[in-house]
Amino acid sequence: MADSNTPKPSSSVKLVLLGEAAVGKSSLVLRFVNNDFQENKEPTIGAAFLTQKCNLPTRTIKFEIWDTAGQERFASLAPMYYRNAQAALVVYDLTKPTSLIKAKHWVAELQRQASPGIVIALVGNKLDLTSDGAGSGGDADGAGAEDSGDARKVTTEEAKTYAEEEGLLFFETSAKTGYNVTEVFTAIANAIPETSLKTARGPGASHTAGRTEEQRVNLNGPRDPNAKEGCAC
Amino acid sequence: MARQAEAETNDDGASKVTSPSPSPPPPPLPPRRKPSGEGPAQVAPAQAKPTTAVSSIDISTLSFPDGSRGTFSTNAAQAVSAPAASGYVTPVGDLADSMSIMSFAPTLRPHGDLASLVAGGLNRKSRAWNMLRSQSETVQPFESIELGALGDLAGFEREFDEIPDNTADDIRLAIWKSKMKHYMILSSAGKPIYSRHGDLSLVNSYMGIIQTIISFYEGANNPLLGFTAGNARFVIAIEGPLYFVAISRLGESDAQLRSQLEALYMQILSTLTLPTLKNIFAHRPSTDLRKPLEGTESLLSSLADSFTKGSPSTLLGALECLRLRKSQRLAINNIFLKSRSEKLLYGLIVAGGKLVSVIRPRKHSLHPSDLQLIFNMLFESGSIKSGGGESWVPLCLPAFNNRGYLYMYVSFFDGRTDAAFVGEAAQQSPESSHDSTSENNSERASNNVEDEEEIAIILISPDKESFYDLKEMRDKLAAQLTKSGHLSLIRSAAREGRPKIQTVAPGAQISHFLYKSRANVQFCMSSVEPASAAQTAAAAPEPSGPEKLLTHRRLMTLYHELHASMHAKYAHLKVLHAVSEDAASLAWITPIFEFYCVAGPNVSRAAMAQGANRIIQWAKREEERLFIIGGGVF
Ligand SMILES: Nc1nc2c(ncn2[C@@H]2O[C@H](COP(=O)(O)OP(=O)(O)OP(=O)(O)O)[C@@H](O)[C@H]2O)c(=O)[nH]1
Numbered sequence: 001m002a003d004s005n006t007p008k009p010s011s012s013v014k015l016v017l018l019g020e021a022a023v024g025k026s027s028l029v030l031r032f033v034n035n036d037f038q039e040n041k042e043p044t045i046g047a048a049f050l051t052q053k054c055n056l057p058t059r060t061i062k063f064e065i066w067d068t069a070g071q072e073r074f075a076s077l078a079p080m081y082y083r084n085a086q087a088a089l090v091v092y093d094l095t096k097p098t099s100l101i102k103a104k105h106w107v108a109e110l111q112r113q114a115s116p117g118i119v120i121a122l123v124g125n126k127l128d129l130t131s132d133g134a135g136s137g138g139d140a141d142g143a144g145a146e147d148s149g150d151a152r153k154v155t156t157e158e159a160k161t162y163a164e165e166e167g168l169l170f171f172e173t174s175a176k177t178g179y180n181v182t183e184v185f186t187a188i189a190n191a192i193p194e195t196s197l198k199t200a201r202g203p204g205a206s207h208t209a210g211r212t213e214e215q216r217v218n219l220n221g222p223r224d225p226n227a228k229e230g231c232a233c
Numbered sequence: 234m235a236r237q238a239e240a241e242t243n244d245d246g247a248s249k250v251t252s253p254s255p256s257p258p259p260p261p262l263p264p265r266r267k268p269s270g271e272g273p274a275q276v277a278p279a280q281a282k283p284t285t286a287v288s289s290i291d292i293s294t295l296s297f298p299d300g301s302r303g304t305f306s307t308n309a310a311q312a313v314s315a316p317a318a319s320g321y322v323t324p325v326g327d328l329a330d331s332m333s334i335m336s337f338a339p340t341l342r343p344h345g346d347l348a349s350l351v352a353g354g355l356n357r358k359s360r361a362w363n364m365l366r367s368q369s370e371t372v373q374p375f376e377s378i379e380l381g382a383l384g385d386l387a388g389f390e391r392e393f394d395e396i397p398d399n400t401a402d403d404i405r406l407a408i409w410k411s412k413m414k415h416y417m418i419l420s421s422a423g424k425p426i427y428s429r430h431g432d433l434s435l436v437n438s439y440m441g442i443i444q445t446i447i448s449f450y451e452g453a454n455n456p457l458l459g460f461t462a463g464n465a466r467f468v469i470a471i472e473g474p475l476y477f478v479a480i481s482r483l484g485e486s487d488a489q490l491r492s493q494l495e496a497l498y499m500q501i502l503s504t505l506t507l508p509t510l511k512n513i514f515a516h517r518p519s520t521d522l523r524k525p526l527e528g529t530e531s532l533l534s535s536l537a538d539s540f541t542k543g544s545p546s547t548l549l550g551a552l553e554c555l556r557l558r559k560s561q562r563l564a565i566n567n568i569f570l571k572s573r574s575e576k577l578l579y580g581l582i583v584a585g586g587k588l589v590s591v592i593r594p595r596k597h598s599l600h601p602s603d604l605q606l607i608f609n610m611l612f613e614s615g616s617i618k619s620g621g622g623e624s625w626v627p628l629c630l631p632a633f634n635n636r637g638y639l640y641m642y643v644s645f646f647d648g649r650t651d652a653a654f655v656g657e658a659a660q661q662s663p664e665s666s667h668d669s670t671s672e673n674n675s676e677r678a679s680n681n682v683e684d685e686e687e688i689a690i691i692l693i694s695p696d697k698e699s700f701y702d703l704k705e706m707r708d709k710l711a712a713q714l715t716k717s718g719h720l721s722l723i724r725s726a727a728r729e730g731r732p733k734i735q736t737v738a739p740g741a742q743i744s745h746f747l748y749k750s751r752a753n754v755q756f757c758m759s760s761v762e763p764a765s766a767a768q769t770a771a772a773a774p775e776p777s778g779p780e781k782l783l784t785h786r787r788l789m790t791l792y793h794e795l796h797a798s799m800h801a802k803y804a805h806l807k808v809l810h811a812v813s814e815d816a817a818s819l820a821w822i823t824p825i826f827e828f829y830c831v832a833g834p835n836v837s838r839a840a841m842a843q844g845a846n847r848i849i850q851w852a853k854r855e856e857e858r859l860f861i862i863g864g865g866v867f
């Protein structure tokens with residue numbers, strides 16, 4: 001078990017997921033935390049709080065994840081969750097163009113209102129519904145890909161260009177197949193500046209300190225063998 | 234044979250039906266309804282005079298040997314509840330005896346008639362009785378009904394199936410029409426808001442018709458409350474700008490259907506709050522409410538389905554608690570109180586949908602209708618359970634305050650995601666899957682192992698920033714409960730399930746009961762045993778899902794009929810005994826309790842009365858274990 005290793009420096013990172021309803025935020029978290037997927041997941045009400053460890057070569061990051069509800073009526077509560085967050089995952093559904101517009105709104109709001117150093121990742125989810133599927137990560141294949149069961153409506157190019165302009169991490173994922181999911185979280189963990197780890201702990205983070213760190217490790221199933229990176233959770 | 238002898242010697246047993254020794258009513262406690270309660274769970278108050286003694290005199294005052302049924306309001310619902318299987322005549326049906334068994338031929342079972350069952354001649358041995366006697370008394374309720382000959386409930390096992398999207402409209406409409414229960418919500422301007430079955434495009438035109446009918450009566454200042462069409466009863470409730478419609482072929486009374494509609498309205502208020510709802514329609518009467526209600530649909534549907542399956546909690550307007558020793562409950566309350574956060578308004582521990590412990594401020598109690606909404610959200614719908622981890626949910630508890638939101642912290646112990654329970658998890662069976670779709674079809678009242686073991690801590694605060702405070706409280710509480718061993722106590726009590734009749738009253742010929750403590754607004758019930766296994770203890774195979782669903786619904790239909798008769802407007806009933814072709818049932822209301830039970834069709838009235846008496850004495854004895862009396866107050 002991973003936790004039996006000699007302890008590495010460990011720190012908590014508060015992470016928030018934002019995005020339109022039904023883009024797959026909860027599914028991404030479920031995949032990351034329990035390596036599981038549910039075909040008909042019910043909408044989140046309010047927000048869910050979960051934790052998951054991510055082992056990097058030099059340190060351990062304990063994510064404190066806020067999975068928020070995408071429905072409009074909960075939008076006013078969002079500041080409570082992204083305040084003090086060191087990382088944000090802004091999710092859209094790459095089969096639904098409006099969800100990218102919504103994602104851009106979230107990015108703008110985070111840049112205006114959240115902590116200045118926040119690490120933001122833009123994530124296009126449901127890659128399994130496109131013809132490039134969970135394959136090589138998909139090059140932009142233009143707008144003509146409507147046929148042959150390809151439901152992609154947002155090209156990789158478009159989202160990637162936007163992400164670069166705004167200085168965001170960018171991934172296309174499938175919570176269903178697990179493709180690229182761990183990678184998103186590992187990339188975020190790596191992108192958090194060492195300095196911010198020393199100081200920036202959310203006001204509530206200390207409250208959870210009493211819980212044993214290894215709880216998650218024992219209780220989760222084996223990792224998806226496809227997961228390449230080092231999140232030993 | 235022994236059983237029969239026992240029954241004989243107790244032939245006048247009804248006169249021995251005395252209430253448990255009178256005692257001062259327990260102190261008023263949470264959670265309780267407002268006396269004037271407008272809660273969805275409201276039921277007509279029992280018409281009993283304030284006495285705790287039910288003597289034979291009480292019973293004889295209820296006799297209507299001349300069949301004076303006119304006294305009773307003939308409830309419109311009776312047309313619906315009359316079973317379709319006409320032409321059936323019981324063997325005793327044509328005995329011209331003043332015993333009213335005659336009136337129980339299944340073709341005649343309106344609520345008023347049930348009353349005459351308690352008819353006089355308690356000591357008389359009628360030919361009818363003798364005939365009944367000669368039959369086996371061990372026949373279980375509903376045993377005579379074979380699957381495939383479902384009568385009223387034909388097709389009920391498909392009641393909760395989705396209407397497929399990809400078939401022709403006429404087929405979809407036919408499926409839609411085959412549903413036994415519909416709930417619809419529309420705005421007074423005629424905009425559809427919610428329908429349990431069929432997407433709104435399918436039912437749009439029906440909504441239009443309903444709106445036209447309701448508006449017509451509204452315009453005439455004579456609001457339409459309900460009507461019957463064919464074998465379906467329509468009940469309408471108007472709440473401000475919203476119309477609620479229930480359509481039922483399951484035979485509930487208007488009052489019962491109305492309280493179900495009330496619960497749906499409470500769910501809408503819980504999402505929006507009353508001022509918001511009013512505002513929306515004040516500004517634009519033609520607003521489409523579906524957008525602001527987004528995500529509430531699944532909560533409305535799980536509420537609706539629990540009514541359709543039959544919810545004792547809703548029927549009785551009461552809560553069910555986990556049975557625990559008094560000292561254990563007290564210890565849990567104290568641990569709970571000790572870990573209390575300043576930010577806390579209400580704290581609840583719930584196991585398998587049953588209340589374990591409550592703490593609350595002295596000046597506030599919890600209302601069953603609010604708890605019903607919370608329990609529905611947590612245990613019936615998948616939205617929170619399937620999220621994993623901890624949840625932070627804004628919601629309005631309308632009976633507490635319909636003008637603002639509270640914030641609810643929820644954490645499930647499932648032995649998997651919590652360090653405090655790693656030790657316990659080792660002894661757990663493999664974890665249940667969080668498959669929310671199969672949960673939709675699972676039966677609420679069943680002793681489902683997965684459901685029984687779900688333990689949740691619910692902490693409610695008016696402060697939306699208090700998540701971390703409440704989380705800290707929960708961690709403290711969880712650690713303490715684990716350390717003191719109370720958590721495993723709760724878990725094993727939950728696993729034990731509901732009390733079995735044979736433990737409560739060994740040898741009693743009763744198959745199932747509901748007991749409501751009126752002062753505590755709480756109830757308890759026995760576990761539902763597979764019909765054939767009950768008394769013979771024969772190890773019958775577990776009934777399959779649909780069969781369980783049907784058994785439960787039949788039982789609940791019977792209870793709804795009994796309840797409706799007891800609470801009918803002009804029925805001053807205290808005791809009611811009814812026999813139908815497939816079951817005998819008994820209801821008994823005093824100022825202390827409401828009691829309902831069911832037995833096989835051939836069990837004598839005396840035997841039932843005797844069994845009932847023993848169960849009630851047990852409930853009296855066990856009162857402080859079965860019910861939360863007071864809870865932790867701060
Ligand atoms: N094919 C496919 N479906 C997915 C994927 N991720 C999520 N879904 C499905 O999309 C639906 C919505 O997923 P959720 O995870 O509940 O979406 P959400 O963003 O959390 O939604 P809200 O909680 O309402 O904000 C569910 O039916 C999921 O099964 C994916 O990668 N591929």
Ligand SMILES: [Mg+2]
Pocket residue numbers: 025026027042043044067068069070
């Ligand atoms: Mg979600």
